[in-house]
Amino acid sequence: MKIQGKVFAAATAFAALLTLGACGTPAGSEPSASPTELGLRDISEGVQPDPKAVSLLPQSYKDKGELTVAADLHYPPTIFLAEDNQTAIGLNPDITRLIGKKLGVKVRFVDAKFDTIIPGLDGGRYDFTVSTMAKTDERLKVLDMIDYFKAGSSIGVNAGNPQNLSNETLCGKNVAVTQGSTGQLLRLPALNEKTCTSQGKPAINPVTLPNIQEALVQLSAKRIDAILYDTTALAWAQKQQPDSFQMLTPPLNVGGTGITAVALKKGSPLTPAIQAAIQSILESPEYKEALNTWGLEFGAITEARLN
Numbered sequence: 001m002k003i004q005g006k007v008f009a010a011a012t013a014f015a016a017l018l019t020l021g022a023c024g025t026p027a028g029s030e031p032s033a034s035p036t037e038l039g040l041r042d043i044s045e046g047v048q049p050d051p052k053a054v055s056l057l058p059q060s061y062k063d064k065g066e067l068t069v070a071a072d073l074h075y076p077p078t079i080f081l082a083e084d085n086q087t088a089i090g091l092n093p094d095i096t097r098l099i100g101k102k103l104g105v106k107v108r109f110v111d112a113k114f115d116t117i118i119p120g121l122d123g124g125r126y127d128f129t130v131s132t133m134a135k136t137d138e139r140l141k142v143l144d145m146i147d148y149f150k151a152g153s154s155i156g157v158n159a160g161n162p163q164n165l166s167n168e169t170l171c172g173k174n175v176a177v178t179q180g181s182t183g184q185l186l187r188l189p190a191l192n193e194k195t196c197t198s199q200g201k202p203a204i205n206p207v208t209l210p211n212i213q214e215a216l217v218q219l220s221a222k223r224i225d226a227i228l229y230d231t232t233a234l235a236w237a238q239k240q241q242p243d244s245f246q247m248l249t250p251p252l253n254v255g256g257t258g259i260t261a262v263a264l265k266k267g268s269p270l271t272p273a274i275q276a277a278i279q280s281i282l283e284s285p286e287y288k289e290a291l292n293t294w295g296l297e298f299g300a301i302t303e304a305r306l307n
Helices: 051-056 059-064 093-103 114-122 182-195 212-220 231-238 269-281 285-293
Strands: 066-071 107-109 128-134 143-150 151-156 173-179 205-209 226-230 246-248 257-265
Touching: 051 093, 051 269, 066 093, 066 114, 093 107, 093 128, 093 143, 093 269, 093 285, 114 128, 114 143, 114 257, 128 143, 143 269, 151 182, 151 212, 151 231, 173 246, 182 205, 182 226, 205 212, 205 226, 212 226, 226 231, 231 246, 257 269, 269 285
Parallel strands: 066 107, 066 128, 173 205, 173 226
Antiparallel strands: 128 257, 143 257, 151 226, 151 246
16 A cells, blocks of 8 residues: 555644644644655555464454554654545554554554543454553553553754753753643653752753643743653654754653553453564564654664563
C-alpha cells in the first residue's frame, strides 16, 4: 500500500504545531508538508514475516488474519491522518504496520479517544494499541506493556537559543509548564532538585499556564525563558519551523524514564508474539527509518522489554 498525497494541511501557525501529544493535550491542525519531505509511504511494504514471532502467534489469530488496533488518530507526529482523512500516518502507524508484517497478518485501526483505550483493551474490544503510552503502576495492573520508543519531555527555547541555555542552566529562569502535565507534576520538580536546589543555586521558577499556545506566546514575548513539554511535540515543531523554535538536547532524563510501550490486556495470548515482533522491528532498518522520518531518532531503543 502506498500512502499518496501530502499531509492534510490546515492552519500553519506555529502554536498549532504543538497542540498535540499523547499525554492529554487536545489535538490541533496538522502542518503542511510534502510527501517527499516526510516520506509518506508504508515502510512495511516488502517486509517479510519473522518466523519466531509467527510461531508464537496463536492459531485463532492466524485463522482470523487480522488484529484490531486502538488508536487516537490526532497526535502528530506519532499518529495523525493523511489528506484523505482516512489513512493513519506517523510513527505509531509505522510501528503498527510493521508488527502486522512481522506476524503475517493485517492490522485494522479503530479510532478511539486516548482515555477509552485501556478499558477497551481490558474489555476485549481491541487486540493492542501503539499510542506512545507511558508505563505507570496503575496501567501495569491491567496491561502487558512492551517497550518500543523513548519519548519523555524536553526544554524548548527561542530559535538560536539567545540565552545559551541548557538543561543544567535553568536555575533562576522562568520555565513554563502546562497545567496538570507530567512536566508540571514530575519532571520540572525533579530537574529543579537535581540541577539547582541541591547545588545551592536559585530554584527554577515554574510558570504554570493553561495550554501550550499561551506558553508559546509568552516565550515569543520573552516573558518566560523556556518551555518544558513533550519531546515528540517539540521535535515535530522544530522539524516544521526551525527558524521559530529550538529544542534543547538531550531530552530530560529526570522524573521518569520516558519509555513508552505497546499495550495489550494483561495476560493476553498475543503478548509473546507481539514482543517477538517488536524485538525484530527494533533490530530492523525500518525502525530507524520511521524514527528519522518523523524527527524522532533520539527515541531509539534496543530491547522490547515486557513489563
